[in-house]
Amino acid sequence: MGAMPEEIDGVTALLTECKEITSGRRTYYIGKYKDIDTVVVFSRWGKVAAATTVSTLIHEFNITELLFTGVAGAIHPDLKIGDIVVAKRLIHHDLDVRPIIKQYEIPLLDRTYLETADDRLKSAEKAINTLLENKNLHAAIGDEELDRFNIIHPKLFIGDVASGDQFFYKSSQKHALHTQLPDVLCVEMEGAAVAQVCFEHDIPFTVIRTISDDADESSPVSFAQFIEQVASKYSVEIVKNIYRQITSL
Numbered sequence: 001m002g003a004m005p006e007e008i009d010g011v012t013a014l015l016t017e018c019k020e021i022t023s024g025r026r027t028y029y030i031g032k033y034k035d036i037d038t039v040v041v042f043s044r045w046g047k048v049a050a051a052t053t054v055s056t057l058i059h060e061f062n063i064t065e066l067l068f069t070g071v072a073g074a075i076h077p078d079l080k081i082g083d084i085v086v087a088k089r090l091i092h093h094d095l096d097v098r099p100i101i102k103q104y105e106i107p108l109l110d111r112t113y114l115e116t117a118d119d120r121l122k123s124a125e126k127a128i129n130t131l132l133e134n135k136n137l138h139a140a141i142g143d144e145e146l147d148r149f150n151i152i153h154p155k156l157f158i159g160d161v162a163s164g165d166q167f168f169y170k171s172s173q174k175h176a177l178h179t180q181l182p183d184v185l186c187v188e189m190e191g192a193a194v195a196q197v198c199f200e201h202d203i204p205f206t207v208i209r210t211i212s213d214d215a216d217e218s219s220p221v222s223f224a225q226f227i228e229q230v231a232s233k234y235s236v237e238i239v240k241n242i243y244r245q246i247t248s249l
């Protein structure tokens with residue numbers, strides 16, 4: 001599943017025997033990626049949209065595993081545009097049921113963080129490290145384009161991802177989140193919702209986010225350019241490398 005239509009286009013092109021099913025304003029592309037039965041879909045934006053799409057994947061398409069790629073705004077000062085984040089834990093930064101339960105805790109689930117399974121985390125870590133070491137991105141995107149975004153040595157980060165129904169475009173939003181949840185690496189609008197639905201149905205998930213913007217006043221511009229020129233190629237390379245990793249085990 002991808003959080004940008006541009007991202008899923010490249011991944012859909014990898015499928016063989018591909019057919020399309022449209023349901024609830026989403027188009028599901030069903031086919032094979034090498035030997036794996038695969039469904040590719042654009043989640044649409046925000047937590048409700050993404051949760052609904054995952055639910056359909058589980059109930060109508062019987063998926064047994066979910067890989068979700070997308071872009072995100074940098075919250076932690078170490079992160080730069082072009083870096084890749086593998087979510088170890090996901091949190092709803094806009095969830096607040098105080099005073100009944102503590103801030104950020106998910107009602108009835110008795111937890112604040114949704115955690116990625118260790119084996120998925122390790123596969124994703126190896127796959128992304130290989131991708132970065134082999135300079136696959138440089139080959140796929142081109143040095144000129146990467147230079148334009150000042151992407152020199154993209155890095156992998158593994159840690160907390162925060163999700164909420166807000167696009168961060170003000171430094172005040174960024175600083176507030178960093179102060180409240182200092183371990184959070186990046187912010188986006190779907191991951192925790194997706195992880196929550198997967199958790200409730202025992203479906204292993206991996207959420208991978210490429211940093212598209214700095215979650216501040218520069219976001220709307222850098223975000224739009226990044227999506228168009230770079231993000232689509234990242235997701236294709238991520239999918240290919242995850243496949244190589246899981247089939248080499």
Ligand code: SAH
Pocket residue numbers: 003004045046070071072073074166167168169187188189190212213214215216219223224
């Ligand atoms: N392309 C749309 C906006 C999409 S919403 C438009 O131009 O109207 C932004 C998407 O990117 C969501 O999928 C969200 O998860 C992610 N994202 C990237 N940067 C973000 C930021 N600074 N704050 C919140 N979400 C961000």
